[in-house]
Amino acid sequence: MLWKTRLALLLFYCGGSCSWAREDRQQQQQKNSASTGAPARADTHRAHAAEVLDFGYVPSVVYETHAYYEPGPIGLLFHMVHALLYAVQPNPFPKDLIVKLLQQNMGGIKPEELQKPENVVLTLQAIYYEIGFIVLAVLGFLFLILMPLVGFFFCMCRCCENCGGEMHQRHRKNADCQRGFYTASLIASSIFITAGVLVAYTANHNITTQIKSTRRLVSTNIRDLKSFANYTPAQIDYLTAQYTTAKNKVLSDLDNIGPLLGGRIHNQLEKEVVPALDNALRMTGVKVESAIKAMRETKEALENVSTSLETLQDGTGKLQRSLQAERSSLSNTLNDPACSNGDVAHTCSTIRGTLSQLAISANFNGLPDVSPQLANLETVMKTDLSYIVQKGYSAFNDTPLMVREQTKGVVSRVKALLDKSGAEIIGFTKMFPVEPALENFTKFLSDGQKNIEAYYPQIDQLDFYRWIGCVVVCCMVVLILAFNILGLMCGSCGYDKNATPTTRGCMSNTGGNLLMAGVGFSFIFSWVLMGIVVTSFVAGGNTEKLVCEPLANRQLFKVIDTPFLVHPAKKNFLPGLLFQDPNLDLTLGSLYRDCYENNGIYAALKLENKFNFVKFINATAYNPELASILERVNVDLQGVTLLEQEGKDNLINFANTGLGEINYPGYLTEVNKGVTVVDLLSFANELEAQADNLPRGALGNALKGHASSIRQIHKEQVLPMEQAMSSLSQSITLLQTTSRELPTKVTNVLSAIDAAEYLIANNASQVVKQETGKYVRNLVSYFRQYTNWAQNSLMLEVAQCKPISNIIDSLEIIGCSFIIDSVNTFWFGLGGCCLFLIPSIIMSVKLAKFYRRMDTEDVFDDGSENWS
DSSP: OOHHHHHHHHHHHHHHOOOOSSSSOOOOOOOOOOSOOOOOOOSSSSSOOOOOOOOOOOOOOOOOOOOOOOOOTTHHHHHHHHHHHHOOOOOOOOOHHHHHHHHHHHHHGGGGGGSSSHHHHHHHHHHHHHHHHHHHHHHHHHHHHHHHHHHHHHHHHHHTOTTTTTSOOOOTHHHHHHHHHHHHHHHHHHHHHHHHHHHHHHHHHHHHHHHHHHHHHHHHHHHHHHHHHHHHHHHHHHHHHHHHHHHHHHHHHHTTTTIIIIHHHHHHHHHHHHHHHHHHHHHTSOGGGOOOOOOOHHHHHHHHHOOOOHHHHHHHHHHHHHHHHHHHHHHHHHGGGGGHHHHHHHHHHHHTTEEEEGGGGGOOOOOOOEEEEEEHHHHTTSSOOHHHHHHHHHHHHHHHHHHHTOOOOOOOOHHHHHHHHHHHHHHHHHHOOOOHHHHHHHHHHHEEEEEEEEHHHHHHHHHHHHHHHHHHHHHHHHHHHHHHHHHHHHHHHOOTTTTOOSSSSSSHHHHHHHHHHHHHHHHHHHHHHHHHHHHHHHHHHIIIIIIIHHHHHTTHHHHTTTTTBBBBSSSSSHHHHSSSSSSOOOOOHHHHHHHHHOOOOOTTGGGGTTTOHHHHHHHHHSSSHHHHTTTOOOOOOOEEEEEEEEHHHHHHHHHTTSGGGGHHHHHHHTTTOBBSSSSSHHHHHHHHHHHSSSSSSSHHHHHHHHHHHHHHHIIIIIIIHHHHHHHHHHHHHHHHHHHHHHHHHHHHHHHHHHHHHHHHHHHHHHHHHHHHHHHHHHHHHHHHHHHHHHHHHHHHHHTTOOOHHHHHHHHIIIIIIIIIHHHHHHHHHHHHHHHHHHHHHHHHHHHHHHHHSSEEOOOOOTOOOOOO
16 A cells, blocks of 8 residues: 555656656557467477467557647747757756755755855856856846936936937938938837737747646546556456466366377387388388388289280280281292383392391290299288288377376376466465555545646636736837837828928827837836846746756756765665665656656566566466476386287288399390381381382282281281380389389388387387476476566556656646747747847937927028938
């Protein structure tokens, strides 16, 4: 209860004593919810990385206050005033000087100590810093003193008919030029005075307008503080309730310890075991699931070799007989008497020379049969290798069930411990009377708002009086301007160039009198105006330079947060005020920065130094007792057999089917030959072409008939043999590759299986220990995720203290932007009026001489007069 009360005091103390953020500081810091772990894999046994838990979002509150002020068109005047103040006071903020002065004043300075050298130096440094204000204040004071005196003596002097008081105008040749110059100068002076009075009135009206806006800022700030108080309990409850998310995830993993821990052990052993099982069925490069297919393909290749060889042997005999018959028939045709005549004899001789090409090339009758190898493979395939291997997989895949059965006791003890930890966390949050304290704080805010609103009528009344006073001051200047303007109008309109000084009209004379009236009121009011200007200039200018500007560049907080500023034994006053511990590293500047970034009050006030909630959660969520329980997890994997002896014998028999005894070179030599010595189609085409070159007759027709018979032999006998040879070539190549790699693969598979079984039987304990450690670390990571999320949420999202910085910014807007800037603009405009009253007085006195009716005048005989 006590610390909540101090928090409330801090909010209003900070708001009343400090302001900040003159410039636009609408910056937002993106906050990332802290969660550890890596994305989980979606496979059956999961990966080693812990799953990322989703704790949701802490219930957030949207604050209404927008502590930002854009002055609009009047901002141009504010910038002009700031530029003037910078010219008057260009020195940097005297942080060290102010700190020294404050430290001395805190200890109390006796009059005799002022003569000490160090105090004299401080005084000189302060004078040097304020030299610009001092010089201008002295000048203003001189103006304040001299103007009434000058006016008094000027009046006395004119009463004695001196200083232009003599009602006689002397002749001047350039009188018209002088009158024009004086008129123009007076008009220019009046314009500047008018601009100054408008600036002053605008600043005066701006104060009244902006004071009405303060009610909105006060109302929204108080509503934000109430929202801050109302939402905080729900945010704390949500923070503690999310322990259940981590707890439920841990319980879920414990309930699934079989597929998780057992699966991880299985996955780790799988790196050695599964390749052994895979290699057992990957003899010809196929996958584990295609082991039977590999044997079947080998069998099909052998059957294809046997069938193709039989087809080729039969086809070779038939083709040999057909070619021999065709060769004999063609030889008989070439023995025809027609072949002995002239050119025909040469063609017949050429054809007769090619008859020996009509013969077979490849001979398959001498190749050995593959029936023994085929019979051996059929015997091997009678054993169901797939079933034997699946039995090994089943024995290996039972690891998760084995782990679950062996860890039942550990799981029950961990569940009981987690329930206890959850109750302790909830009980810890109930130790602090947060809700009653915040209820009292809300009531305090409501009462404070009522008290503030009760002062609104008085504030409005006081502001009205202030507004009236400033308007009266402006009216003083307006009165002088009215006399000047009316004097100029009457004098200019009533001026007659042909009239003599003694015969000027009434309107011209009235204009001159009005100008002199303006001069009189200028002397009467100028010192009052300058007194107001000097007072507001010294107060407003120094406030701007020593308070408002340092707030904008954060220099003022450095002064306030100077160690041991308040007391030599108290390092920081803020923690001393709140916690009676001035040595805490908590400053007003850090508090404002954290709240401006909308961080939590826990981080802003460094509350971890008083009650470390995060440390408690870390110690409670995962304690040594839980670690010791999880370290007792032990799994025994003895007796796992991956491949029974029957399966190993089957693999050995597969390797010993005799594939290596086949005469692959003999087969490949024959299949690489052509079926015939010459391509029968080419031979038939050539024969037909030669027949076309012969004279028409029985010989040519007979040769064409032989060409047709040869094509028929190629189509019916050669083509089927070529297809059989292609099939035989593919099968022989496959069998040759298999026979070359099969013994080595079988040996490697058997060795890998033996090594895997040895690994499971002898090295499983190391794998179990390693994977158990990873499993435990995953469980711990869930609590780490919760504690990290809770810490970041507590620092950044729970009880976000943006209203505190908004209060300071709002007070800065009201104090500096609404009031000080307007006050400075008021004296800026009014001071300009005072300065231009001097040339206005001079020009009015000079110009009145040309408008007023004189008592005497200079007389000239030629009648050409110019009067001055």
